[in-house]
Amino acid sequence: MTMAFPQTSPERTAARHCPELLGAAPVMTELAPALSLIGERLTRGLAAGLARLSGGEPPIVRAGLPMDATLSSIAGEIEGLAAHSLMGMGASSLPILAIFDGAPVFRLVDRAFGGPGDVPDPLPDGFPLSAELLLSRIEGCVADALTSALAAARAPRPDHADDHRVRPLRRDTSLRQLDPFPASADVLTLSLEIEEPGIVPWSLTLALPTETLEAALAAPQHPVRQRRAASPDPSAEPFASMAMEVTAVLVDMHLGMTRLAGLRPGDVLPVAVARSVPLQVGGRTLASGTIGEIDDRVAVQVTHAF
Structure with a gap:
């Protein structure tokens, strides 16, 4: 008996999924122009905030072009001491990272105390209390300017007034210990350069995961993907009795x-x-x-x- 089998093509047909189930998410080519527009609004708000902070004339703030990045590439571009500030947007505290190089911070602190803007050489391993206080005030200016710029990107609904509220969460000199978002997250960075009379121009960098930017824009043609239902209460069984290694x-x-390779018993590592x-x-x-x-x-x- 002869049996005939249908011939198969070496190329497999790609699976087709229902768009309603997948949801259409903005791609980098769409998010980058949106972040560039947000950057333009951000420069105006940040200039006004820094002027209130210093009590002088508003500085000139310029925004660079948005760039693709990852957490690893961001860490690779940092040389020496830097302050990494994690901010959260909205009730879910979606992450936004702000990076301040150490040298400009010391220069601003020295100017604030009447100095010429000297920077210690070499830079220390951490920031003194005076620098930490200044960083906190600058963080507040950046958070307020981000709140206004992100809110202007889309008219907020009355019942979601705090959708774009940005708040500083924590700060660390170690990006690894700060752990702002997963290393695999797609990120767009935006550099801001600040020029003030009599002061060497300084800059800061913002890093926004695409998830944060999508939520901020929430464009009608690209609805934000539905989140999963809230997780069960971890204090209730069966989770409450699970042992976790901390x-x-x-x-x-x-x-x-x-x-x-040269470590020997008795060696001392400071x-x-x-x-x-x-x-x-x-x-x-x-x-x-x-x-x-x-x-x-x-x-x-x-x-x-x-």
Whole structure:
């Protein structure tokens, strides 16, 4: 008996999915022009905010072109000391990252105290309290300007007035410890250059994951993909009794291969424990705290929970 089998093509037909189920998300080529327009609005708001901060004339603020990036490429472009500020947009605190190079911060602090704008050489490993206070005030200016610029990109609904409200969340000199968003996230960066009379121009960089930018725009032709239903209460069974391994990262240091290969018993490695110790579960930072002691045992006092 002879059986005939249908011939198959070597090329497989691509699967077709219902657009209503997938949702149409903006692509980079659409998000970049939108971010460029937001950048133009942002320059005006930031100039006014910095003028109120310094009590002088508004500086000239210019926005560069949006650039594709990843968390790894952002980290690779940072040289020396920098302050990384994580901000959250809306009730869900969608992440926005602001990066301030260390040298301009020290220059601004020196000017604020009547100096010529000197920068320590070499730069220290961290920022003094005066610089931290200045960074907090600049963060507030950036957050307010972002709120106005993002809100202007789309008229907010009356019942979603805080959709575009941007708030500073936390800041760290280590981008790895800050852990602002997943390393695989698609990101657009926007550089802002600030020029003031008698001061060397300085700049800051904003990094917005595409998820944040999509939510900010929420264009009718590109509806935001529906989020999953809220997760069950972690304090209820069966989740409440699950044991989770929590890691406190006391030291984050780098050793060259030669130094690592030459380690011997008795060698001393000088380390500095960070003031803010991240608490991680599965590689994700859930809280941070400070090191202390209780009942003759080392303990961590939680100062921030995310």
